[in-house]
Amino acid sequence: MKALCWHGKGDIRCDTVPDPKLEGPRDAIIKVTACAICGSDLHPYDGYMPTMESGDIMGHETMGEVVEVGSEVSNLKVGDRIVIPFNIACGECFFCQKQLFSLCDRSNPNAKLAAEAMGHSPSGLFGYSHMLGGYAGGQAEYLRVPFADVGHLKVPDAIPNEQALFLSDIFPTGYMAAENAEIEPGDTVAIWGCGPVGQFAIQSAWMFGAGRVIAIDNVPERLEMARTHGRAEIINFDEVKVFDQLQEMTKGRGPDRCIDAVGAEAHAGGSVDSVLDKAKAAMFLGTDRAHVLREAIMCCRKGGTLSVPGVYIGFLDKVPFGALMNKGLTVRTGQTHTHRYLQPLLEKVVSGEIDPSFVITHRAGLEEGPDLYKTFRDKQDGCIKVVMNPNG
Structure with missing residues (x-):
């Protein structure tokens, strides 16, 4: 065959x-x-x-x-x-x-x-x-x-x-990502990554009663699909700083629920952490580029939930665990x-x-x-x- x-x-x-x-x-x-x-x-x-x-x-x-x-x-x-x-x-x-x-x-x-x-x-x-x-x-x-x-x-x-x-x-993966996010009616849900899993996470967030869905990517056709088919507000991370934009959009509180639908191979323009991740991967000193995970932790509101359907492979560094703990975030992951x-x-x-x-x-x-x-x-x-x- x-x-x-x-x-x-x-x-x-x-x-x-x-x-x-x-x-x-x-x-x-x-x-x-x-x-x-x-x-x-x-x-x-x-x-x-x-x-x-x-x-x-x-x-x-x-x-x-x-x-x-x-x-x-x-x-x-x-x-x-x-x-x-x-x-x-x-x-x-x-x-x-x-x-x-x-x-x-x-x-x-x-x-x-x-x-x-x-x-x-x-x-x-x-x-x-x-x-x-x-x-x-x-x-x-x-x-x-x-x-x-x-x-x-x-x-x-x-x-x-x-x-x-x-x-x-990808449909069950996007759906479980939204379920793991513990979305309550009216919540603001931010989703990093508008690839196929991200698109289904957007659809599923609405099914769980989200009040707003904000989709983050830098690929124009993915963002357009999220905007038109997914009815999401969109952020192009090449054009604005994601943290600042989310703060503005949520009046300083941050999104209630954050979904990392990117995982190990995150791209983030010229951010310092992403440049270091890419360099380490090139030298076989690390595998995972965890920029999105770090950013989602920093952006999520206090007491919020971070759902991670994105696949990670090995050991991560520079993860702001202090922010995760002190903000009282819940993290749910898994295949x-x-x-x-x-x-x-x-x-x-x-x-x-x-x-x-x-x-x-x-x-x-x-x-x-x-x-x-x-x-x-x-x-x-x-x-x-x-x-x-x-x-x-």
């Missing part, structure tokens, strides 16, 4: 690789009908994600048609059309029973490796390093789905692929417990409350994937979200 494979920093290739096979009784194989490039895919693409190996298949936003099921998968049959959560969960362990699916204790076969870096291992993830399981990703013609009996959402025939695909990751949100968010799509396809700007086949990784990373050609049909 064809698949997009990682071969080093900035090197994604469309390779021919062996077809996946069932490896356990709870597995399924799907023929991939739609997949996407996620902002999180840029971390391995840019060389910041450790334990990647040459030939690893990329991708974790995937849906498709079931072509084979294991002997213990009784709730799927050949021909079913399903969305696959980006994280892998057994459905039975202590954490899965608490619906903390991204913390599953059984789905990462390399848990010891992850625990060395994090203290404990999160769940396995599709296409996202050997530290997180070494699972083949979904930017391919076919995908093996472990724990398929719990790791799927059946899609109604009336819902097209482009409305269903983002239930695999998305995707399984928890599949059915409720599907119902919002079916009802017409939201059409998630609004973020799509580029449609392609797998062969165009390597070039589109660069286009997406470099924010060229108005690229906000890439969707591919590997079998189209």
Whole structure:
């Protein structure tokens, strides 16, 4: 089959690789009908994600048609059309029973490796390093789905692929980010990053009753999408100092809730901390550029909440923990417990409350994937979200 494979920093290739096979009784194989490039895919693409190996298949936003099921998968049959959560969960362990699916204790076969870096291992993830399981990703013609009996959402025939695909990751991620922000009716919510997760965080903030949503970025087409489709007030951080602007917009109080939808690869013009972060990354003295996290801590009102769906990888420095503590901020983070949100968010799509396809700007086949990784990373050609049909 064809698949997009990682071969080093900035090197994604469309390779021919062996077809996946069932490896356990709870597995399924799907023929991939739609997949996407996620902002999180840029971390391995840019060389910041450790334990990647040459030939690893990329991708974790995937849906498709079931072509084979294991002997213990009784709730799927050949021909079913399903969305696959980006994280892998057994459905039975202590954490899965608490619906903390991204913390599953059984789905990462390399848990010891992850625990060395994090203290404990999160769940396995599709296409996202050997530290997180070494699972083949979904930017391919076919995908093996472990724990398929719990790791799927059946899609109604009336819902097209482009409305269903983002239930695999970015819609639940934006929604959980807004939920974690503990938004109360009328709150002012500031969201850093107007990429796809940020766009869904904007939509979700309104669902939770926000009174104002302020979106922060420097890419014109992203800001325009946030303004027009997201009904957000916008700040271009290339034009104004974000802290000063937010202070002015909130009469000196600061936003009630802040969401960091950027994560490890923040850009912040010529700010001193971002220049230092970039220099350290270039010299392999650090991985994460945490400018947004620092800025959100400083901007958030006293007693407010900071929600962090943006992915961080390693150790951060220059984090104003004194401000965090003395302002009495609540911080909530985590990979998305995707399984928890599949059915409720599907119902919002079916009802017409939201059409998630609004973020799509580029449609392609797998062969165009390597070039589109660069286009997406470099924010060229108005690229906000890439969707591919590997079998189209």
